[in-house]
Amino acid sequence: MKQHLDLYLTLLKTSIISQFQYRVAHLFWLLAMMVEPVVYLVVWGTIATSQGGNVAGYTAGTFAAYYITWTLVRQMNIALTPYAFENRIRKGRLSNELMRPIHPIHFDMSYFMSLKVVTIVLWLPIAGLLWWVFQPVFTFTAWWQIPAFILALLGGFVTRFLCLWALGLVTFWVTKVSAVFELYFTIELLLSGRLVPLAIMPAWVRDISQWLPFQWTFGFPIDVAVGTLTGPQVAWGLAMQAVWMLIAGGILALVWPHAVRRYSAVGA
Amino acid sequence: MSQTIKVDTLIKTFQVPEREAGLKAAVGSLFKRKYREVEAVKKISFGIDAGEIVGFLGPNGAGKTTTLKMLAGLLFPTSGQIDVLGYEPQRREKELLRQITIVMGQRNQLMWDIPALDSFELQRAIYQIPEGEFRRMRDELIDLLNMGDLVKKPVRNLSLGERMKAEFISALLHRPKVLFLDEPTIGLDVTAQRLIREFVAAYNQRYQASVMLTSHYMADVQALCKRVIVIHHGQLLYDGGLAGLVEKFAAYKTIGVTLNDPDLDLSEYGEIISNSKGQVNLRVPKSATAQITTRLLNEVAISDLTIEDPAIDSIIEQVFQQEAQVV
Known part of the structure; x- marks a missing residue:
C-alpha cells in the first residue's frame, strides 16, 4: 500500500510539473470547452423565460446552476479516449508502459488526475465569471450534499475512466474502431445529461439511462450539486457508480491478459 | 558461467492481411479477407551467459527486433521456449521486469516536457528503488555519461545525443541484469556513439549484466561484442566469435x-x-x-x-x- 501511494504521489507530481509547462494551452482549451455549455445555457434559459419561467421544473437560475456545474463535471470526467488507445496500439506506443513492473492503467489514471489539478486552478475564475453573469440558483437541503457531490464527482471520473479504458481494449482485436467509439460518444451525449438535463427527457429515455453508465458519470454529480435529488436518490446513484466501476474493472481484469497477448508492438 | 537468456526453437508467425490493388479487391476484402502467414522468426536457439555482450545482427526485416521484443516480453512467441533470468518473459512478471530493460534508439521513454531529473524520480517510484541507492546510482550514471547539469533541462531541449544519454540513465537506474539495446546509437555523431559504447562496456563490467545489442554500425559491434549472432529471413545463420565470422564468411x-x-x-x-x-x-x-x-x-x-x-x-x-x- 505504501509503495502504491509513493508511486501515485510521484506520478501525480511528475504529471503536474509536465502539465504546468503548458498552462496557457490548457487555459485556451478550457475556454474553448466553455462554449458548449454556455450555448446550452443561453438556449434553455431563453426557453424557460419564454414558457413562463420554467421547463419541467427548471428555471433560468436552475439551468444556470446545472450548466455551471456541468463545466466542472466535464473537466473532472475527462479520461483517456479509446481514440488515444487506438493510436497507442497502432503505433506501438504501449511498449514503454509494458516494460514497466506496473500496470499501464496507473500511468493514465495519474496523468488524468494531475490534469484535473491544473484545470481546476484555471477553471475557478471562469466559473466565477459565469456565476456573475448567469446568477445560478442552487438548492441546499442538507449538509451531506457537499461531501456527496465530491464523492459523485470522483466516482463519475473513475467510472468513466474504467469504461473508456475497457472500450479501448477493443483496439487489440480490431485496429481501427473509431466508428464504434463515435457511436458510444453519441449515446453518451444523449443519455448522460450532457446535452440536456435528463429530467427534461421523455420518461422512456430516463428509464433506459437508469441502467447504463452514462448518466452516473455526468448528470448525476450535477444533480447532486444543484440539489434536485433526495437522499435515497443520491445513495442509489453512488451505488450505481460502484456497480459500473465493478463491471468495467471486472471486464478489464478479465480481458487485459488476453488483449496484451495480441499486442504486436509495431513500430516500437 | 550461468546462462541468463535461453532460447529454444523459437518461432514467431504473424498473420498479415493481403489483397490485390484496386477498388474491386478493396470491396471484395470487406466480405472475405485473405491472410498470409509470415514466419518472422524460424526455430532459432541460443543462450547468453551472465556478463556477456552479444551482437545481434541481420538486415532490416531479418527478425532481430521481433526476437528482442519476445525476449523482453512485449511479444508472445508462436512456439518455442524463452527463459530470461528464470522467467518466461511473455508472462510479464514484475520480478522479471524489475531486472531487465530495453533501450530503443528510435523511441523516447523520458517525459518530453520536464527535466530528465524528474523522469528519473519517476523511475525510482516505478521500480521502488530505495532512496539512498537511487541517488548513488543516478549520480554514478550521470557521471559516467558526463551529463552534469544537462539533466536539469527539459528533455525536449536536449540534443539527440544528450537525450540518448539521458535515456540510458533512466533505463539503468534500477540496475538491470539484462539489457536489450536496439540500435542505441542510431543517428548519433561519432563522439556520442563512442561515449555510449564506452558506457555500455563500463556498465557491463561493473554489474556483470548480459547485453544483447542490435546495431547497423559495425563499430558498435566491434567495440563491444566478442560474440555475434547473425539472423536472416528469421533463421540463424551464425553464432560465434566475431573473428570466426570473418573466417567463415570472408x-x-x-x-x-x-x-x-x-x-x-x-x-x-x-x-x-x-x-x-x-x-x-x-x-x-x-x-x-x-x-x-x-x-x-x-x-x-x-x-x-x-x-x-x-x-x-x-x-x-x-x-x-x-x-x-x-x-
Whole structure:
C-alpha cells in the first residue's frame, strides 16, 4: 500500500510539473470547452423565460446552476479516449508502459488526475465569471450534499475512466474502431445529461439511462450539486457508480491478459 | 558461467492481411479477407551467459527486433521456449521486469516536457528503488555519461545525443541484469556513439549484466561484442566469435601493394579496388591469397605488401546477400 501511494504521489507530481509547462494551452482549451455549455445555457434559459419561467421544473437560475456545474463535471470526467488507445496500439506506443513492473492503467489514471489539478486552478475564475453573469440558483437541503457531490464527482471520473479504458481494449482485436467509439460518444451525449438535463427527457429515455453508465458519470454529480435529488436518490446513484466501476474493472481484469497477448508492438 | 537468456526453437508467425490493388479487391476484402502467414522468426536457439555482450545482427526485416521484443516480453512467441533470468518473459512478471530493460534508439521513454531529473524520480517510484541507492546510482550514471547539469533541462531541449544519454540513465537506474539495446546509437555523431559504447562496456563490467545489442554500425559491434549472432529471413545463420565470422564468411582478402612503378597494371592478379599513386589494393579469393602473394613478390617490383581481411561491414553485407543457410 505504501509503495502504491509513493508511486501515485510521484506520478501525480511528475504529471503536474509536465502539465504546468503548458498552462496557457490548457487555459485556451478550457475556454474553448466553455462554449458548449454556455450555448446550452443561453438556449434553455431563453426557453424557460419564454414558457413562463420554467421547463419541467427548471428555471433560468436552475439551468444556470446545472450548466455551471456541468463545466466542472466535464473537466473532472475527462479520461483517456479509446481514440488515444487506438493510436497507442497502432503505433506501438504501449511498449514503454509494458516494460514497466506496473500496470499501464496507473500511468493514465495519474496523468488524468494531475490534469484535473491544473484545470481546476484555471477553471475557478471562469466559473466565477459565469456565476456573475448567469446568477445560478442552487438548492441546499442538507449538509451531506457537499461531501456527496465530491464523492459523485470522483466516482463519475473513475467510472468513466474504467469504461473508456475497457472500450479501448477493443483496439487489440480490431485496429481501427473509431466508428464504434463515435457511436458510444453519441449515446453518451444523449443519455448522460450532457446535452440536456435528463429530467427534461421523455420518461422512456430516463428509464433506459437508469441502467447504463452514462448518466452516473455526468448528470448525476450535477444533480447532486444543484440539489434536485433526495437522499435515497443520491445513495442509489453512488451505488450505481460502484456497480459500473465493478463491471468495467471486472471486464478489464478479465480481458487485459488476453488483449496484451495480441499486442504486436509495431513500430516500437 | 550461468546462462541468463535461453532460447529454444523459437518461432514467431504473424498473420498479415493481403489483397490485390484496386477498388474491386478493396470491396471484395470487406466480405472475405485473405491472410498470409509470415514466419518472422524460424526455430532459432541460443543462450547468453551472465556478463556477456552479444551482437545481434541481420538486415532490416531479418527478425532481430521481433526476437528482442519476445525476449523482453512485449511479444508472445508462436512456439518455442524463452527463459530470461528464470522467467518466461511473455508472462510479464514484475520480478522479471524489475531486472531487465530495453533501450530503443528510435523511441523516447523520458517525459518530453520536464527535466530528465524528474523522469528519473519517476523511475525510482516505478521500480521502488530505495532512496539512498537511487541517488548513488543516478549520480554514478550521470557521471559516467558526463551529463552534469544537462539533466536539469527539459528533455525536449536536449540534443539527440544528450537525450540518448539521458535515456540510458533512466533505463539503468534500477540496475538491470539484462539489457536489450536496439540500435542505441542510431543517428548519433561519432563522439556520442563512442561515449555510449564506452558506457555500455563500463556498465557491463561493473554489474556483470548480459547485453544483447542490435546495431547497423559495425563499430558498435566491434567495440563491444566478442560474440555475434547473425539472423536472416528469421533463421540463424551464425553464432560465434566475431573473428570466426570473418573466417567463415570472408571469401576474399585484400592485398595492398606499394609499387616502384606507379603505372604498372596489376589487373591480372586480382580485382583492383583502389589505385592511388602506386598504392594499389587488390581483392583476391581467400583460397588463392598465398599463391597470388608469391607471384606478386616474384614478378613485380614492390616496396611494401600487406594482406588484410575485408572490413567487417562488407563481410556482413556479403552474408546478408547469401541465401539463408542454417548452422
